[in-house]
Amino acid sequence: MKKFLFLSVFVTTGLLSAAAALSQDWTSFKDASRNIQSVKADFLQKRTLQILTKPLLSEGKLFFYAPDSLRWEYLSPLRSVMLQKGNNIQVYNFSEGKWKPEMTQAVESRRMVLAEISQWFQGRFDESKAFKHTYSPGPPARIILVPGEGINRFIQRIEIVLSVRPGVIDRVEIEEPGGSRTSIEFRNVEINSSISSEVFEKP
Amino acid sequence: MIRKKGLDIFLLGFFILSVGCVSLSEKTLVPGSPDDLPDCYAVFPAGPWESVYKLEATIRGGGSFSLLGVTKGEPSERRLQSLLLTPEGFILFDAEFRDGEMAVRNAVAPFDSPAFAGGLMEDVSLLFLPPKNKPTGWEKKTDGTMICNWRGPDDSHTEVTGSMESGWRILRRDKRGKVIKEVVLNGPFVNGLASRMELRAFKPASYTLRMTLVQPTP
Numbered sequence: 001m002k003k004f005l006f007l008s009v010f011v012t013t014g015l016l017s018a019a020a021a022l023s024q025d026w027t028s029f030k031d032a033s034r035n036i037q038s039v040k041a042d043f044l045q046k047r048t049l050q051i052l053t054k055p056l057l058s059e060g061k062l063f064f065y066a067p068d069s070l071r072w073e074y075l076s077p078l079r080s081v082m083l084q085k086g087n088n089i090q091v092y093n094f095s096e097g098k099w100k101p102e103m104t105q106a107v108e109s110r111r112m113v114l115a116e117i118s119q120w121f122q123g124r125f126d127e128s129k130a131f132k133h134t135y136s137p138g139p140p141a142r143i144i145l146v147p148g149e150g151i152n153r154f155i156q157r158i159e160i161v162l163s164v165r166p167g168v169i170d171r172v173e174i175e176e177p178g179g180s181r182t183s184i185e186f187r188n189v190e191i192n193s194s195i196s197s198e199v200f201e202k203p
Numbered sequence: 204m205i206r207k208k209g210l211d212i213f214l215l216g217f218f219i220l221s222v223g224c225v226s227l228s229e230k231t232l233v234p235g236s237p238d239d240l241p242d243c244y245a246v247f248p249a250g251p252w253e254s255v256y257k258l259e260a261t262i263r264g265g266g267s268f269s270l271l272g273v274t275k276g277e278p279s280e281r282r283l284q285s286l287l288l289t290p291e292g293f294i295l296f297d298a299e300f301r302d303g304e305m306a307v308r309n310a311v312a313p314f315d316s317p318a319f320a321g322g323l324m325e326d327v328s329l330l331f332l333p334p335k336n337k338p339t340g341w342e343k344k345t346d347g348t349m350i351c352n353w354r355g356p357d358d359s360h361t362e363v364t365g366s367m368e369s370g371w372r373i374l375r376r377d378k379r380g381k382v383i384k385e386v387v388l389n390g391p392f393v394n395g396l397a398s399r400m401e402l403r404a405f406k407p408a409s410y411t412l413r414m415t416l417v418q419p420t421p
Contacts, residue, residue, distance in 0.1 A: 047292040051275045077257050077417040093269040095259050158243035
């Protein structure tokens with residue numbers, strides 16, 4: 001469950017990248033999130049660990065199609081993909097030249113987390129059981145998420161930094177207890193473009 | 204006819220086993236030239252180092268998984284810290300190994316058993332730290348290949364063979380001389396770290412770890 005809550009943070013940031021509004025005020029932001037049909041984006045993840053002098057870099061792609069289809073894929077250094085279509089959730093790792101299903105059985109945990117994410121995506125932050133949110137107008141405008149009891153053992157704070165370009169965020173910063181951090185920068189964000197349904201079905 | 208076929212299979216099996224035994228047979232060595240002794244340690248990184256490896260593990264009868272392995276070493280203190288991460292960056296396992304003592308800082312199921320922690324740190328030590336004592340015997344061949352043997356306090360043996368040019372092989376044997384772990388390290392070597400490594404464990408558990416260097420530091 002812990003693992004998937006952590007993963008949810010990454011996924012959520014991708015979804016939120018599409019949810020930013022033309023105007024960066026909080027009400028418009030939430031209104032715009034209801035008009036999102038699809039999101040495509042590349043991302044660069046920088047994982048700062050106390051053990052490493054340089055951050056660990058990962059690259060990947062995000063695809064979302066409303067209301068509940070998602071593909072969150074890492075291309076390097078490890079190839080891995082999480083697919084959601086409705087209630088069906090699959091995770092694959094690329095190993096020895098082919099995609100292999102992940103050994104974990106924690107599908108129910110993923111389903112719970114994705115339900116939480118779905119609420120966030122639709123701007124229903126008030127309904128989140130995991131995080132409390134505040135909005136900072138900036139500039140740059142930010143959404144700050146603070147986890148409740150339990151999750152705060154793993155995540156201390158999340159900041160979603162909105163871009164000046166309507167509908168796009170620049171980056172997300174995730175702070176963990178003990179000083180480790182994760183930064184995710186979004187690039188080439190496309191909103192409401194067409195996406196084949198196969199993207200959410202096959203690795 | 205049946206008897207002949209059985210004989211063929213026996214001979215084929217004997218041939219395969221013979222080939223395997225030749226490559227893994229233990230050579231008795233005596234101390235060689237003191238000038239060659241430092242070369243016994245060339246396969247192990249010297250000085251403080253950090254690494255990120257892509258890990259692909261295959262467990263006999265238990266499937267496979269891919270993770271990221273982050274390790275930091277302080278050879279002078281015989282100290283290693285190792286992390287296992289998911290592709291998303293979540294820490295599944297975090298432990299420190301210092302001069303034979305292990306401290307697990309964080310471990311998430313199914314990586315939270317003491318047996319897993321002990322096995323992992325034993326593998327990491329085999330890959331990155333030379334045995335504590337001086338080799339009991341060593342030899343440098345004319346082509347520059349080194350063969351070095353260590354005997355452990357529990358009567359286990361460690362054998363290192365190879366060179367920076369051709370790559371290295373590390374064998375760990377039990378007290379009866381049977382190979383329980385084999386590591387093959389291939390270059391190019393970056394700051395003393397092999398670009399590709401394969402560890403095969405035979406006993407007590409049977410598994411294979413393939414490691415590809417992603418990020419060496421400094």
